[in-house]
Amino acid sequence: MKTKSQLILILTTFLSCTAFAQVERTTAAATEEKTKKEMMKPSVAYTATMDDIKSSLGMVPTMFKHYPQEALPGAWEEMKSVQMNPNSAISGKYKELIGLAVSAQIPCKYCVYFHKKMAMTQGASEREINEAIAVAASTRKWSTVLYGNQISLDTLKKDVNQMISNAKAMAQKNTPAPMAMPAAEMMTADAVLKDSQNLFGLTPVFLTEYHKPSVVGAWKELRDFFNNPNTALPVKVKDLVSLAVSAQVPCEYCTHFDTEFAKFDGASSDEIKEAVIMAAMVRNWSTVLNGVAPDEKQFRREVDQLASNFKKKMNSMKMGGQASVTH
Numbered sequence: 001m002k003t004k005s006q007l008i009l010i011l012t013t014f015l016s017c018t019a020f021a022q023v024e025r026t027t028a029a030a031t032e033e034k035t036k037k038e039m040m041k042p043s044v045a046y047t048a049t050m051d052d053i054k055s056s057l058g059m060v061p062t063m064f065k066h067y068p069q070e071a072l073p074g075a076w077e078e079m080k081s082v083q084m085n086p087n088s089a090i091s092g093k094y095k096e097l098i099g100l101a102v103s104a105q106i107p108c109k110y111c112v113y114f115h116k117k118m119a120m121t122q123g124a125s126e127r128e129i130n131e132a133i134a135v136a137a138s139t140r141k142w143s144t145v146l147y148g149n150q151i152s153l154d155t156l157k158k159d160v161n162q163m164i165s166n167a168k169a170m171a172q173k174n175t176p177a178p179m180a181m182p183a184a185e186m187m188t189a190d191a192v193l194k195d196s197q198n199l200f201g202l203t204p205v206f207l208t209e210y211h212k213p214s215v216v217g218a219w220k221e222l223r224d225f226f227n228n229p230n231t232a233l234p235v236k237v238k239d240l241v242s243l244a245v246s247a248q249v250p251c252e253y254c255t256h257f258d259t260e261f262a263k264f265d266g267a268s269s270d271e272i273k274e275a276v277i278m279a280a281m282v283r284n285w286s287t288v289l290n291g292v293a294p295d296e297k298q299f300r301r302e303v304d305q306l307a308s309n310f311k312k313k314m315n316s317m318k319m320g321g322q323a324s325v326t327h
Contacts, residue, residue, distance in 0.1 A: 049073045058309035066292045089270035093122040101136035108286040121307045127232040135241045143251035159204040166201035192219045236265040244279035
């Protein structure tokens with residue numbers, strides 16, 4: 001009987017502990033579920049940001065809905081302060097062309113559509129669009145050549161600095177710019193080196209180490225497009241577009257080259273920093289879009305709506321400005 005009583009006591013204790021443990025688990029699960037719901041509840045900052053996006057853009061694009069609510073307020077503030085800022089260092093049209101150039105070589109089909117559409121909305125011509133894309137393509141090509149040939153970074157920097165120093169010296173002396181060799185006469189690698197020596201006062205390592213059978217065409221493209229002041233895009237803008245691409249490749253060679261030539265061609269420190277941050281922002285949102293992978297047709301419809309809303313807003317601002325002048 002004693003043994004039976006002991007067994008009953010043990011069983012009763014076990015059942016009590018089991019029941020208590022079940023209550024504990026149920027309570028913990030309920031607490032965890034409550035915590036999750038509280039965490040999922042939009043914060044005041046997130047709600048205010050979504051309201052601001054809708055007010056600014058006329059809608060809330062899908063990509064913002066997929067962004068973490070803790071990160072969105074800061075990301076949106078940065079986008080407004082740079083890409084959407086009409087008073088920033090670089091004009092809206094050129095910022096969108098920088099965005100397009102970076103997008104094209106990532107490559108990101110979402111970003112290409114967005115930045116091309118917005119560039120056109122801000123007045124970019126087909127020729128300007130094509131030139132921005134060509135700059136991006138050429139920058140990727142030269143980056144590949146420089147890294148593939150394992151050219152000394154110190155040697156390239158020295159050559160670039162000397163080229164700019166020579167150009168500044170000629171400008172200070174009001175020396176007429178040297179005449180470039182006519183393209184029809186440039187048939188050999190030696191002719192390329194001679195032309196470079198004449199124009200820049202040296203033959204840079206990126207030419208001496210280039211694949212000889214193809215260096216003639218490569219030099220003609222670089223000289224006649226990048227250094228040409230009569231293209232649709234100003235030389236400074238081409239420098240900034242190339243810098244944006246270089247920075248996010250990333251390519252140390254091209255970043256130094258583009259930064260120094262951008263400064264030489266008149267770019268300010270703010271313009272240089274803005275080109276770089278535009279590249280960084282494109283990479284950020286490209287990663288988000290490709291990771292989330294929204295329906296492409298739906299994405300394009302949203303971009304078309306954004307472009308339409310932007311045009312209406314710009315027209316309204318113009319009408320308001322005219323009214324102010326009239327009154």
